[in-house]
Each structure stands twice: as structure tokens, then as C-alpha cells.
Amino acid sequence: MAHKIGTHNGHFHCDEALACFMLKKLPEYSDSEIVRTRDTATLNKCNIVVDVGGVYDHHKMRYDHHQREFKDTMKSLDILPKFTTKLSSAGLVYAHYGRRVIGVILGVSNEDPCLDVLFEKVYESFIEEVDAGDNGIPPFDGTPRYHVSTTLAARVGHLNPPWNDEHKNYDEGFKKAVELVGTELTDRVKYYYKSWLPAREVVLKALNERFEVDEGGKVLMFADGGAPWKEHFFQLEEDLELQDERITYVTYPDDSGMWRIQAIPVNKLQGFESRLPLPEKWRGVRDADLEAVCGISGATFCHASGFIGGNKTREGALSMARKSLELAGQ
Incomplete structure (x- = not known):
């Protein structure tokens, strides 16, 4: 029955x-x-x-x-x-x-x-x-x-x-x-x-390889920018006890083949409030004007809040991340 x-x-x-x-x-x-x-x-x-x-x-x-x-x-x-x-x-x-x-x-x-x-x-x-x-x-x-x-x-x-x-x-x-x-x-x-769930492995790989990307270990690189990384990042950062390292930026290619540099938010619920926004003088500036301001070839844009920016190349995006850290004394 x-x-x-x-x-x-x-x-x-x-x-x-x-x-x-x-x-x-x-x-x-x-x-x-x-x-x-x-x-x-x-x-x-x-x-x-x-x-x-x-x-x-x-x-x-x-x-x-x-x-x-x-x-x-x-x-x-x-x-x-x-x-x-x-x-x-x-x-x-x-x-x-x-x-x-x-x-x-x-x-x-x-x-x-x-x-x-x-x-x-x-x-x-x-x-x-x-x-x-x-x-x-x-x-x-x-x-x-x-x-x-x-x-x-x-x-x-x-x-x-x-x-x-x-x-x-x-x-x-x-x-x-x-x-x-x-x-x-x-x-x-x-x-x-x-x-x-597969995005967790993408984030874990980036964390394990962070010192190969940046000698300070403060920049992560994802091979695919579409992966939902934020929740996994904060959970893995806690699990691996990496909070004191203050990992600051992620870089990844977008769908057009350009590269993005994104400031890690203060927590997984925040969209625009970041651990270290991109420099104030870059914000809201685009293309040739941005190249002139930041001194990095291929720079394409920086959001007005400083939470994200773009570059034509992988190396250019990394350079923007490193320059931002340098200007902030990190």
C-alpha cells in the first residue's frame, strides 16, 4: 500500500x-x-x-x-x-x-x-x-x-x-x-x-599559484572569468587561514578577450565596497586618458567606484594590479 x-x-x-x-x-x-x-x-x-x-x-x-x-x-x-x-x-x-x-x-x-x-x-x-x-x-x-x-x-x-x-x-x-x-x-x-561547485577548484588553483602570478601573493589569476568565485574565495581564505595575507585583487579574461582586474570586496555580500579600490585618479577614466594617468599601456577603463578596471592584455591587467598595490604602499 x-x-x-x-x-x-x-x-x-x-x-x-x-x-x-x-x-x-x-x-x-x-x-x-x-x-x-x-x-x-x-x-x-x-x-x-x-x-x-x-x-x-x-x-x-x-x-x-x-x-x-x-x-x-x-x-x-x-x-x-x-x-x-x-x-x-x-x-x-x-x-x-x-x-x-x-x-x-x-x-x-x-x-x-x-x-x-x-x-x-x-x-x-x-x-x-x-x-x-x-x-x-x-x-x-x-x-x-x-x-x-x-x-x-x-x-x-x-x-x-x-x-x-x-x-x-x-x-x-x-x-x-x-x-x-x-x-x-x-x-x-x-x-x-x-x-x-566546480568553481571551487578554480579558486583553489588560483590560491595555490598566487605567488607565481605575483611575488607578493596578493593577486589571483583565473583562466576563466565566468566562474562564480567570491563565495568560494572567502570560504577557502577562512579554511586555509589566509586572512592575514590580505589578498587584494583578481584578474581574469572577459568574454571579449580583454582582461579585467577586480578588487576583492570586503565580504561576499558587498558589490562595490572593496578591500583596496583602484587608485582614485584612475576612476572614471578610459582608454588613452587612462593610459596617460596610470602609465600602463593597454588600459581601457576604471569604474567610478574603483572596484574594477580593464586592460587589453593579461600582463597589462597584472601591471595595473601591481601599480595599485605599489601606490597604496603594499
Whole structure:
């Protein structure tokens, strides 16, 4: 007999749709019926229940987060200690089954070492937002500057029938919601596995070879500028205990064959605030004027904030990095 997954009926949200999708990725629940009800007797006949019932008990396969005393986070469950956002039903299911779900999506064994890295990354970049949104935790303090209406949770919300629809079909909308969140989670997991994770090796190689690029070791060179390097850089810098070396710039070719020099931001969340912006007198200057100002052939531009500049050649970009360090006394 197929298992049954229980969740509440009526108006639905992103977290229980995502929780149900993740459960149905597991072999034991792949053929399960999703039972949408608030009737206790019916829920008690389900093998697993999410987002309803007033109980969180992993041993009893109950994953609700609405009870007054519930305060669990990835940290309190001793699963991912750096995350302190209160969990929703999606977060609870992910906490207990997320590694297996990722393994099924990717077709890798549960022992594959990539799962530990991806488990944390997918929580940080996908699941935590769902947890926070469902629990009413804003991503920032203060008054928002504009209305955000295109989040995953918002798009799931729009699948509920209109309030004035005389024939509300919540179950049909919920099926669409499960499909929507499932597609997004699957695409995100595959991206992190196929594109984001390999970039770690690119950054690690550049770190290991930094003294071959620059005798001071403060400039990294990437063979491919398209690699998403920032998160990996900050994590590897911490893991390898390189913070005191103050690595300052990265250089890489862009799609046109030109070379870029980019100042490393103060942290992975900052875009324009850098450890050492390019010199003030270079900023906002282009081409021949920039060559004259910096004294380096092939210079093409320097952003007005100094966070990035360009040169026609690899050696020219390195020269700009070295000159900037020299002018700053480093």
C-alpha cells in the first residue's frame, strides 16, 4: 500500500508545497498520495505529516512548526550550526531528508562528499528564504525601499484561487505549486553541482599559484572569468587561514578577450565596497586618458567606484594590479 503524505487543506503556502515535493523525491514516498485535510483522524492515518497537526517529532514523522513552543533552527537541531532562522515545514523536511533529496536529484550515492557542501549551500541560498518568509522574518531591518512581489513564495501564493472565485479549487492550485517549487529546487541543485561547485577548484588553483602570478601573493589569476568565485574565495581564505595575507585583487579574461582586474570586496555580500579600490585618479577614466594617468599601456577603463578596471592584455591587467598595490604602499 502506498504511503500517504498529510498536509492542510485550503489556502496553501510555499513551505508545505516544497516539503511535499522533497518527500516525493524519496523512493519510499515517490508514489504517495498527498492528503490535504485538517481532520485529525485522517491525518493520523498518514505516514508522514507536514505543516499541520501541531507536532514536530521526527520519530513520529510529524513536521509542523506552528505550535507556540516551536523555536527550532538548523543550529538548535545541531545540523547546520551557522543558521539561526526559525524553520518552516520545508526547513524541517530538508533538515532530516535534504541530503537524500539532493542525492536523488543528482543521481549520486548518499556517501558522495559533494552532498555535505551542497546541503549547506542549498539551505543558505534557497530553503532558508522559504523558512524566513513563512515565519515572517524580514531579510533586513527598517522600512523597505520597494515592494518585492516575485519571490518563490509570492509566485506560489498567486496560484491560490482568487478570493471571489465561487468555485475555489485549492487542490488544483496546490498541484501547480508543488510542480513550481520542485522545478526551481531541481534546477538550483543541478546548477550548484554542475557549475557552482566546480568553481571551487578554480579558486583553489588560483590560491595555490598566487605567488607565481605575483611575488607578493596578493593577486589571483583565473583562466576563466565566468566562474562564480567570491563565495568560494572567502570560504577557502577562512579554511586555509589566509586572512592575514590580505589578498587584494583578481584578474581574469572577459568574454571579449580583454582582461579585467577586480578588487576583492570586503565580504561576499558587498558589490562595490572593496578591500583596496583602484587608485582614485584612475576612476572614471578610459582608454588613452587612462593610459596617460596610470602609465600602463593597454588600459581601457576604471569604474567610478574603483572596484574594477580593464586592460587589453593579461600582463597589462597584472601591471595595473601591481601599480595599485605599489601606490597604496603594499
